[in-house]
Amino acid sequence: MSSVLRSVKNVTKGYSSVQVKVRNATSNDPWGPTGTDMADIAKITFNSSTDFYEVMDMLDKRLNDKGKNWRHVLKSLKVLDYCLHEGSELVVTWARKNIYIIKTLREFIHIDEDGRDVGASIRASAKELTSLILDEERLRAERANRGSWKSRVTGLEDF
Amino acid sequence: QATRNVDLTKSETDLNTHIKKATSIEETAPKRKHVRACIVYTWDHKSSQSFWNGIKVQPIQADEVQTFKALYTVHKVLQEGHPIALKEAQQHVGWLEGLSRGMMGGMGGEGLRGYAPLIQEYIFYLVSKLKFHREHPEFNGTFEYEEYISLKSINDPNEGYETISELMTLQDQIDSFQKLLFAHFRTGSNNECRISALVPLVQESYGIYKFITSMLRAMHTTLGDDEALSPLRGRYDAQHYRLVRFYYECSNLRYLTSLITIPKLPQDPPNVLVEDENAPALPQ
Numbered sequence: 001m002s003s004v005l006r007s008v009k010n011v012t013k014g015y016s017s018v019q020v021k022v023r024n025a026t027s028n029d030p031w032g033p034t035g036t037d038m039a040d041i042a043k044i045t046f047n048s049s050t051d052f053y054e055v056m057d058m059l060d061k062r063l064n065d066k067g068k069n070w071r072h073v074l075k076s077l078k079v080l081d082y083c084l085h086e087g088s089e090l091v092v093t094w095a096r097k098n099i100y101i102i103k104t105l106r107e108f109i110h111i112d113e114d115g116r117d118v119g120a121s122i123r124a125s126a127k128e129l130t131s132l133i134l135d136e137e138r139l140r141a142e143r144a145n146r147g148s149w150k151s152r153v154t155g156l157e158d159f
Numbered sequence: 160q161a162t163r164n165v166d167l168t169k170s171e172t173d174l175n176t177h178i179k180k181a182t183s184i185e186e187t188a189p190k191r192k193h194v195r196a197c198i199v200y201t202w203d204h205k206s207s208q209s210f211w212n213g214i215k216v217q218p219i220q221a222d223e224v225q226t227f228k229a230l231y232t233v234h235k236v237l238q239e240g241h242p243i244a245l246k247e248a249q250q251h252v253g254w255l256e257g258l259s260r261g262m263m264g265g266m267g268g269e270g271l272r273g274y275a276p277l278i279q280e281y282i283f284y285l286v287s288k289l290k291f292h293r294e295h296p297e298f299n300g301t302f303e304y305e306e307y308i309s310l311k312s313i314n315d316p317n318e319g320y321e322t323i324s325e326l327m328t329l330q331d332q333i334d335s336f337q338k339l340l341f342a343h344f345r346t347g348s349n350n351e352c353r354i355s356a357l358v359p360l361v362q363e364s365y366g367i368y369k370f371i372t373s374m375l376r377a378m379h380t381t382l383g384d385d386e387a388l389s390p391l392r393g394r395y396d397a398q399h400y401r402l403v404r405f406y407y408e409c410s411n412l413r414y415l416t417s418l419i420t421i422p423k424l425p426q427d428p429p430n431v432l433v434e435d436e437n438a439p440a441l442p443q
Contacts, residue, residue, distance in 0.1 A: 060163055060164065123418070
């Protein structure tokens with residue numbers, strides 16, 4: 001249902017193909033983002049500056065979404081994590097400059113209808129990502145070596 | 160370049176809505192979403208003036224819970240907001256103190272729901288914190304470790320001694336405030352509103368602790384004057400034990416432990432006299 005609604009919105013709101021890509025990867029569906037989605041998005045960040053900003057602005061919007069859309073937030077953190085490693089250098093600059101967006105998610109709270117503390121995974125991701133962005137040396141090393149960080153962004157199928 | 164794409168025109172109205180909701184009358188923890196929006200605003204605009212304007216026009220003084228939540232919100236903005244927030248807050252110390260006077264006139268004793276003493280203590284703490292930051296602009300809102308600060312203090316041991324003493328005074332004030340908060344928990348309530356104020360206190364006390372630990376150790380190494388520093392060491396040890404106790408009590412509050420990581424300190428204070436490989440991890 002939500003994916004039908006999303007494709008309608010994608011058309012009526014006139015989103016570009018880049019924006020649609022990011023919206024789909026960070027949707028409310030209880031699965032994803034897939035590795036392919038993230039790899040595609042990371043690749044887009046090397047394109048024109050219009051494409052780059054369309055990716056970042058959409059991620060930014062998703063990161064600041066409300067509690068009910070906690071999956072938007074969590075998935076955007078994952079996509080950002082991925083892009084910090086595989087995307088253009090500009091992603092790193094963007095993240096450093098706007099680190100307060102991620103830092104302030106370390107206390108994200110949302111309890112879902114079943115009483116589950118779904119904010120916990122966001123708090124953990126935000127914590128991890130904040131320390132990564134602040135640790136230039138580590139980020140450099142991880143950008144150079146693909147294997148070491150991959151486990152963090154996989155395994156999203158089980159929520 | 161690479162900045163966020165922020166709509167600067169509509170955000171002031173939004174900010175006021177967030178302030179209003181963060182300081183609502185319900186006896187709950189101030190909603191993180193709204194507090195976060197205030198914090199993010201100060202970064203986007205590199206200014207906290209609209210935040211202060213917004214909070215001052217809220218009718219928070221009419222209700223003790225609202226006043227308490229407003230103080231928490233101010234505290235969080237000072238901690239996590241753009242560094243300019245700490246600077247600009249200096250103009251509003253008078254307003255904070257005025258809130259305290261309003262309390263004394265407006266409600267006798269504890270207040271209907273027992274917040275009056277907590278409000279007094281919170282204002283007292285925030286005013287001291289702001290005074291410290293006024294004199295030491297090199298510290299950020301959560302006292303996060305910066306290498307250059309300890310170096311600066313070693314170069315001027317007198318100044319270092321002063322700074323450590325002042326930090327220890329703040330640490331003592333955090334300790335009295337947290338004790339007062341615990342003493343005011345009410346059975347039959349989830350106490351979430353009161354517990355929320357422990358979040359910034361845990362973060363700040365740990366920041367101060369890490370600073371003091373590395374500054375004391377650095378000063379001992381360079382000065383080599385154990386005698387002169389012994390009063391500070393005595394105070395450091397006493398504070399260590401109090402912090403261990405404080406964090407232990409926090410670790411029993413589920414709401415708190417789900418939200419933040421409570422620091423784990425060794426049972427006994429580390430020996431600051433030596434470069435100790437078993438020393439607690441220095442602030443990263």
